[in-house]
Amino acid sequence: MLELYYFPTATCGYKARLALAEKGVDFTARVLDRDAGDLLTPEYLKLNPNAVVPTLVHDGAVIIESSIIITYVDDAFSGPALSPSDPLSKARMLIWMKNADEKYLPAVGSVTYGTFRRREILEQHGPDLAAYYADIPDPDRRAQRRSVIENGINSPHAKAGIQTLRTMLQDMDTALVGRAYLCGSGYGLADASVTPFVSRLSELALEWMWDDLPQVQAWWQRIQARPSFDHVFSAFPNPDRKRGLREAGLEARSAVETILSAKEPNHPKT
Ligand SMILES: N[C@@H](CCC(=O)N[C@@H](CS)C(=O)NCC(=O)O)C(=O)O
Numbered sequence: 001m002l003e004l005y006y007f008p009t010a011t012c013g014y015k016a017r018l019a020l021a022e023k024g025v026d027f028t029a030r031v032l033d034r035d036a037g038d039l040l041t042p043e044y045l046k047l048n049p050n051a052v053v054p055t056l057v058h059d060g061a062v063i064i065e066s067s068i069i070i071t072y073v074d075d076a077f078s079g080p081a082l083s084p085s086d087p088l089s090k091a092r093m094l095i096w097m098k099n100a101d102e103k104y105l106p107a108v109g110s111v112t113y114g115t116f117r118r119r120e121i122l123e124q125h126g127p128d129l130a131a132y133y134a135d136i137p138d139p140d141r142r143a144q145r146r147s148v149i150e151n152g153i154n155s156p157h158a159k160a161g162i163q164t165l166r167t168m169l170q171d172m173d174t175a176l177v178g179r180a181y182l183c184g185s186g187y188g189l190a191d192a193s194v195t196p197f198v199s200r201l202s203e204l205a206l207e208w209m210w211d212d213l214p215q216v217q218a219w220w221q222r223i224q225a226r227p228s229f230d231h232v233f234s235a236f237p238n239p240d241r242k243r244g245l246r247e248a249g250l251e252a253r254s255a256v257e258t259i260l261s262a263k264e265p266n267h268p269k270t
Contacts, residue, residue, distance in 0.1 A: 002027040005047065005055040007034045008236035011108055011196035012066040015100075016054040017235075018192040019070035021228035023079040027056075035124065040135060051137055067097045070189050082188045092175070093183045096190035100197070104168050106144070107161035108197045114148040114158030115204060116248035121149055153252045153259075162259045165201060168194065169210050176215035180222060187226065195223055199233060203242065204249025206256065 004020065004027045006013030020027055032038035032053060039051045048055040048064050056063040056072065063072050074082040084090050113121075125132040129149070136142040148155040153162075172194065175182050182190040198220060201209055210216040223229055 001057075001059060003030050003057040004028070005030040005032055005044070005057070006053040007032045007038070008238075009241065010034075010053045011105065011200060012052070013054045014196035014199070014232055015066045015192055016056065016069045016073070017232045018195060018228050019073050019082060019189065021231045022082060022187060022192065022226075023073055023077050025073060025077045025079065037135075065101075067101050067189075067193065070192060071097075074189060080186075082192070084183050084186075084188060089183045093188060093190045096182055097193050099168070100193040103164050104194065104197045106157075107164035107168075108200050110144060110148050110155065110157040110161035111153075111165065111204070112200060113145060114151070114153045114155050114161070115252045116245045118149045118152060119244070119248065153255045159259045159262075162256055163262075165197065166209060166260055168197065169213055169216050172219065173210075173213040173215045176219050181219070191219075191223065195229070198223075203245040205246045205253070206249050208253075209256075209260075 002025065004013075004016055006016065006029075008031060032044070034053075038044060039048075039053065044055075045051060047057065047062050050064070054064075054066055054069055056069045058072075058076065063069050070082070083093060121129075121132065133142055133146055136145055144157050147157050152158065172182065179185060181187050182194070198210075198216075201207065202220075210220070
């Protein structure tokens with residue numbers, strides 16, 4: 001039995017679901033309600049002590065960390081290979097996956113929280129924000145969350161996040177010259193790893209960030225035309241959330257333009 005725990009809007013959850021869809025693997029969805037505290041129950045913390053999604057459980061074996069999950073899915077199941085076989089392309093794929101985990105995910109988190117999510121959190125936890133912060137187990141993550149909720153897009157973390165995502169897009173544009181997908185002619189784990197971040201920028205009406213990057217534009221069209229994209233991203237239609245993300249991104253547009261035109265990179269101090 002294969003079970004995937006996630007909450008519907010989690011970018012790392014999208015990554016795992018994209019890989020499973022591309023592989024053609026069926027699974028039982030264990031959909032959590034983050035706002036109801038489902039990630040903090042003793043049962044879930046036993047599966048994933050970091051209180052995050054996704055978590056994959058295969059015949060009782062627990063696998064955490066989205067990049068490890070998609071690698072496992074590619075290795076453990078038949079279906080199209082999502083990793084290139086030649087060593088150099090594979091090394092390049094691993095760099096995309098490492099950057100997705102270490103750079104792009106925190107960046108997209110800061111941008112999402114600094115625009116859209118802060119509105120929801122302030123509304124939901126307004127008088128009790130201290131308890132909300134206290135529930136975030138990792139101290140770095142907690143400090144970052146506080147900064148973006150308090151300062152929005154002008155938090156140093158959100159500013160740095162915008163610049164990191166712009167660099168991601170530029171690097172993608174370079175990598176895509178002469179190839180349809182990031183590591184070659186076939187779709188792979190590198191594409192699944194960055195798709196949720198590009199999709200989030202699109203949800204925030206920040207698609208203009210790749211107006212000058214033709215390879216990214218063509219790749220984004222190709223990605224959206226794949227059945228896996230529709231399968232994963234249309235699974236939980238929520239018009240209010242869609243509208244909220246778009247409005248928050250439009251409101252942040254001029255601040256984002258200012259951030260991108262800054263000569264010096266923004267480095268958060270905390
Ligand atoms: N390195 C982990 C990061 C997981 C992660 O940060 N997941 C986010 C969603 S993308 C999460 O569960 N956040 C918990 C929250 O928002 O409270 C992975 O790749 O699986």
